[in-house]
Amino acid sequence: MSAISEEGVPRRQLIYRHRLVVRITHWVNVLCIAVLLMSGMQIFNAHPALYLGQRSHFDHPVLAMSQAPDSDDNPVGITTILGHDFTTTGVLGVSRENGELVERGFPSWATLPSYQDLATGRRWHFFFAWLLVANGLVYLAWSLTTGHLRELVPSRDQLRHIGGSIWEHMRLRFPRGDEARHYNVLQKLAYFGIVVIVLPLLVLAGLTMSPGIDAAFPWLVELFGGRQTARTIHFICATLVTLFVVVHVVMVLVSGVFNNLRSMITGNYAIEPKEKPDAR
Amino acid sequence: MRAENGLDRRGFLTRTFALGTTLLLAGCDQLSGSESFRRLLFRAETLTRTAQRAILGPDVMAHEYTEADISPDFKANGSTDPQDEDYLALSANGFQDWKLKVGGLVERPMEWSLAELRALPSRTQITRHDCVEGWSCIGKWKGVPLKVLLDKVGLKPAARYIVFYCADTLDETLTGGAKYYESLGLADANHAQTILAYEMNDQTLTVPYGAPLRLRVERQLGYKMAKYVMRIEAVTDFADIDGGQGGFWEDRGYEWYAGI
Numbered sequence: 001m002s003a004i005s006e007e008g009v010p011r012r013q014l015i016y017r018h019r020l021v022v023r024i025t026h027w028v029n030v031l032c033i034a035v036l037l038m039s040g041m042q043i044f045n046a047h048p049a050l051y052l053g054q055r056s057h058f059d060h061p062v063l064a065m066s067q068a069p070d071s072d073d074n075p076v077g078i079t080t081i082l083g084h085d086f087t088t089t090g091v092l093g094v095s096r097e098n099g100e101l102v103e104r105g106f107p108s109w110a111t112l113p114s115y116q117d118l119a120t121g122r123r124w125h126f127f128f129a130w131l132l133v134a135n136g137l138v139y140l141a142w143s144l145t146t147g148h149l150r151e152l153v154p155s156r157d158q159l160r161h162i163g164g165s166i167w168e169h170m171r172l173r174f175p176r177g178d179e180a181r182h183y184n185v186l187q188k189l190a191y192f193g194i195v196v197i198v199l200p201l202l203v204l205a206g207l208t209m210s211p212g213i214d215a216a217f218p219w220l221v222e223l224f225g226g227r228q229t230a231r232t233i234h235f236i237c238a239t240l241v242t243l244f245v246v247v248h249v250v251m252v253l254v255s256g257v258f259n260n261l262r263s264m265i266t267g268n269y270a271i272e273p274k275e276k277p278d279a280r
Numbered sequence: 281m282r283a284e285n286g287l288d289r290r291g292f293l294t295r296t297f298a299l300g301t302t303l304l305l306a307g308c309d310q311l312s313g314s315e316s317f318r319r320l321l322f323r324a325e326t327l328t329r330t331a332q333r334a335i336l337g338p339d340v341m342a343h344e345y346t347e348a349d350i351s352p353d354f355k356a357n358g359s360t361d362p363q364d365e366d367y368l369a370l371s372a373n374g375f376q377d378w379k380l381k382v383g384g385l386v387e388r389p390m391e392w393s394l395a396e397l398r399a400l401p402s403r404t405q406i407t408r409h410d411c412v413e414g415w416s417c418i419g420k421w422k423g424v425p426l427k428v429l430l431d432k433v434g435l436k437p438a439a440r441y442i443v444f445y446c447a448d449t450l451d452e453t454l455t456g457g458a459k460y461y462e463s464l465g466l467a468d469a470n471h472a473q474t475i476l477a478y479e480m481n482d483q484t485l486t487v488p489y490g491a492p493l494r495l496r497v498e499r500q501l502g503y504k505m506a507k508y509v510m511r512i513e514a515v516t517d518f519a520d521i522d523g524g525q526g527g528f529w530e531d532r533g534y535e536w537y538a539g540i
Contacts, residue, residue, distance in 0.1 A: 120318075129324075211499055
């Protein structure tokens with residue numbers, strides 16, 4: 001299948017990789033997820049602790065960010081996870097705001113707005129939550145009608161060779177030639193996991209925090225095992241999205257940033273020819 | 281040669297990214313303060329309210345829990361010890377002289393003492409209190425359904441909202457202090473679980489939780505549930521009350537419809 005030039009040497013080939021709907025919904029998602037993560041941290045900061053169950057067991061948070069003065073009366077940021085304390089001064093619990101160390105869950109540079117303002121954080125959050133859901137529904141409806149979603153499901157053969165794929169990724173060697181025409185197994189698992197599992201779970205857990213939704217659909221809060229568990233799951237899913245974004249951006253940078261960006265803007269993606277064995 | 285270009289490009293991209301993020305963050309703070317942008321963001325509230333009203337019929341009840349679920353450490357939030365002189369005088373003799381006044385757009389303005397309220401039909405419910413900050417506590421509340429009072433005074437046809445005036449001045453660092461108040465639409469005001477509670481966990485309501493009388497609106501967030509209620513008024517519109525947004529926290533940017 002690889003294009004062969006007149007001299008018989010494989011050459012670079014441009015293919016149309018991302019269709020318009022994918023490109024548009026991708027960039028709307030970038031905006032939504034950036035705003036939602038940052039305003040979400042603003043909202044979390046209003047009560048920087050997570051619990052399990054229907055109600056808050058204030059003495060037994062699964063995660064908490066707090067501050068305690070040290071022997072010199074300087075504030076120390078403490079993050080407690082499942083009963084274990086970690087000193088996180090400067091980032092979590094205590095961080096600098098306008099040059100001064102203050103008590104706050106997530107630092108100023110990570111929250112929207114940067115200053116403590118729950119009301120405004122909520123306004124940002126819910127506006128972009130609606131946009132994320134609308135965007136997600138457009139994407140899912142389009143994916144289901146065109147069969148795009150199937151492109152995200154790894155084949156049995158791909159899954160069998162997942163070890164090799166992980167090894168290749170760790171060496172920052174990415175598929176070339178025909179293999180590069182489709183998502184590789186790690187891409188498929190990551191995209192499928194985020195699009196079909198994590199994001200819907202994140203939205204549902206978010207809705208479960210609403211007393212109105214809980215009255216209308218009591219099974220939802222039962223399913224999550226309580227409003228506080230739902231809040232914790234919302235937080236865990238948001239953490240997974242953050243990890244996904246970090247890995248995704250790193251992969252975009254190391255696997256040809258120009259080519260990747262072009263493919264998500266114009267749709268065109270260049271495929272490098274497979275290296276000849278003697279070229280190594 | 282190629283590698284160097286690659287590094288240059290990477291350095292350029294990193295610097296662009298860092299600059300971009302800084303500008304973006306500053307821009308977001310600017311936007312957060314801009315009146316027209318806030319109005320745009322606030323449009324989402326209409327969408328949320330409409331959607332919740334559509335799925336939440338007037339008779340849909342909030343889940344009620346069992347005695348075993350009750351929080352041993354119910355968090356008292358907002359005002360927990362009002363220092364307003366009128367209130368201190370009332371609390372000094374156990375609210376013997378306190379009377380709930382119900383007026384505004386009603387046929388027969390009325391007043392009730394605590395003993396008179398206790399003599400009216402009551403409802404007891406164990407419900408989950410969801411704070412806008414994110415935490416939840418479960419408590420048992422006993423009180424008179426608001427609907428019982430509204431039926432007695434008789435709402436005039438022009439009445440659209442029920443406003444609750446409270447005794448406490450709540451200090452808020454960013455915007456200064458003001459008397460607490462809240463408002464409900466008629467659908468929520470007439471809901472079976474909307475009660476004016478005088479008992480919490482089988483005890484007379486104490487000061488941190490809103491003595492002598494507090495509102496319970498179980499399908500919305502905690503800030504709707506005004507404590508230290510003194511006076512109730514039926515109105516057509518709340519635009520000319522205080523900040524005009526229908527409540528103390530609403531005047532400070534929070535949603536009037538606190539369903540999420």
